[in-house]
Amino acid sequence: MYPGAYDPVRTAVVTADGTRTLTYGQLEERSLRLADHLRAAGLRRGDHIALLCDNDPRALEVYWATMRSGLYLTAVNHHLRADDAAHIVRDCGAAVLIHSGTLAELATEVRELAGGPALVLDLDDGTYEKALADACAVPPDRQPLGADMLYSSGTTGRPKGVRTALPDGDVRDQPTTYTVVFQTMYGFGEDTVYLSPAPIYHAAPLRFCGVVTALGGTVVLMDTFDAEAALAAVERHRVTHSQWVPTMFVRLLKLPARVRERYDLSSLRIAIHAAAPCPVEVKRRMMQWWGPVLYEYYSSTEGNGITFISPEEWLRKPGSVGRDGFLGTLRICAEDGRVLPAGETGTVYFERDERPFQYHGDEDRTREAQHPDHPNWTTTGDIGHVDEDGYLFLTDRKAFMIISGGVNVYPQEAEDVLVLHPAVADVAVVGVPDAEMGESVKAVVQVEPGVVPGPELARELVDFARERLAHYKAPRTVDFAERLPRTPTGKLAKARLRESYRRG
Structure with missing residues (x-):
């Protein structure tokens, strides 16, 4: 389960436009050469590489070089401000920075702010290619498994490095946990053609591309997401x-019918989605269009647990993100740590035999993620409940809950309603200071092109929400924004938005 196990002329990675291709033979040889160069540069098991890259097939060369060298790979979000990206490079202790030529200016600034690393390879200025040309492509006797150390998206604060223990074994005979879990669930193999429309510096796209190339399939990389x-x-x-996120589904559904009907999608067997809760009506419409191919899972960068749900299960349990049993045992707990029965809402924990991760260099945050009585039960701050059959229903993130007049309001409910209004391109619901209620519910809306925002539309949106929700859950006011702060994987950077209102 590594690139060298497959037909060397087989396509491992191709860009969606077909202009750049990487065969399995090239992926094997070039990742071996990069691994040799890194060893010659003095890197040893447990050292870190930082990757600042767009959706370039060569990112998979870097991935496999680390995976066959016992190194940690930290992929850096190139949409971050330079100081935040520098924080990641400095915090992970990167010994090497590899970057795309298109990001050379950002890489230089990051390196200056981070104070290193000393070794920098540009994928496009010749330094990377020279390093590979001067290195050896003969496989060493030992190729210890590496791992990623990715940083959480930072929607509720500065990104945190998620560190797991390096796995035992050799890359040639020891599959990763993700390879085992997702091959079992989704049937990845040599006949797989996997479309990745999201940036591969994020956890799911990077890990799934790793799984597909571990199993001999073909990865199709989009530069950026565009619905058509x-x-x-x-x-x-x-x-x-x-693999998709709900905001992509919304964009797809808003294409004109003549555009949606133009393309042959009959090859699509499994469309995976995750990263954020999917509005029930959005998923229902996608199933009506694509058929029963939508498979959902719930997990996190931390990888502390996972749930799965098939299309058939979801039709019986609309809104659920599935059941456990694959990686960790679900526990729903109250504020005091008590395990809650089915139907009651609390914090979502996963029980594991050992602590599954730690936040790099931050024991306080690591402890905050642990259950007060069971250190191997961990949470990422989501809240929800399980039903009598063990299916998990997410409510929202604990950090985003609004307390208005002493009543808990979960903004995801209003967002799921408002995003279906034809005038709404994107929406965030936040709690804003209110002298009488403590907090009041506000919607911040990005309108569709050609729509004129104003008081009349604001009233229409409030009424639209009130017709579909209890009035206390609907926004009392609506503001309009040119664009909402959202990560490329579809997560709202809601903390920044909320903080702007709290600062007045």
């Missing part, structure tokens, strides 16, 4: 598997 271009990529490459 994604449909065209499915048709062009005869995509069998893909």
Whole structure:
């Protein structure tokens, strides 16, 4: 389960436009050469590489070089401000920074702010290619497994490094946990053609691309997400598997019918989605369009647990993100740590045999993620409940809950309603200071092109929400924004938005 196990002329990675291709033979040889160069530079098991890269097939070379060298790979979000990206490079202790040529200016600034690292390779200025040309492609006797150390998206604060113990074993005979779990669930193999429309510096896209290339499939990389271009990529490459986030579904559904019907999607067997809760009506409409191919899972960068739900299960349990049993045991707990029965809402924990992760260099945050009585039960701050059959229903993140007049309001409910209004391109619901109620519910809306925002539309949106929700859950006021702060994987950076209102 590594690139060298497959036909060397087989396509491992291709860009959606077909202009750049990486075969399994190239992926094997080039990752071996990079691994040799890193060893010659003095890197040893447990050292870190930082990758600042767009969706370039060569990112998978870097991935496999680390995975066969016992190194940690930290992929850095290139949409971050330079000081935040520098914090990640400095915090992970990167011995090497590898970056795309298009990001050279940012890489220089990051390196200056971080005070290193000494070794920098530019994928496009010749330094990377020279390093590979001067290195050896003969596999060493020992190729210890590496791992990623990724940083949480930072929607509720500065990104935190999620560190797991390096696995035992050799890359040639020891599959990663993710390879075992996702191969079992989704049937990845040599016949897989996997479309990745999201940036591979994020956990799910990077890990899934790793799984697909571990199992001999083909990864199709989009430079950036575009709704119609994604449909065209499915048709062009005869995509069998893909991964999406709910905001992508919303964009797809808002395409004109004549555009949606233009493309042949019959090859698509499994469309995976995660990263954020999917509004029930959005998923229902996608199933009506694509058929029963939508498979959902719930997990996190921390990888402390996972739930899965099939299309058939979801139709019986609309709104659920599935059941446990694959990686950790679900526990719903009250504020005091008590395990709650089915139907009661609390914090979502996963029980594991050992502590599954730690936040790099931050024991306080690591302890905050642990259950007060059971250190191997961990949470990422989500809240929800399980039903009598053990299916998990998420409510929202604990940090985003609004307390208005002493009543808990979960903004996800109003967001799920408002995003379906034809005038709404994107929406965030936050709690804002209110002298009488403590907090009041406010919607911040980005309108569709050609829509004129104003008081009349604001009243229409409030009424729209009140017709579909209890009045205390609906926004009392609506503001309009040119664009909402959202990560490329679809998560709202709601903490920044909320803080701007608290600062007045």
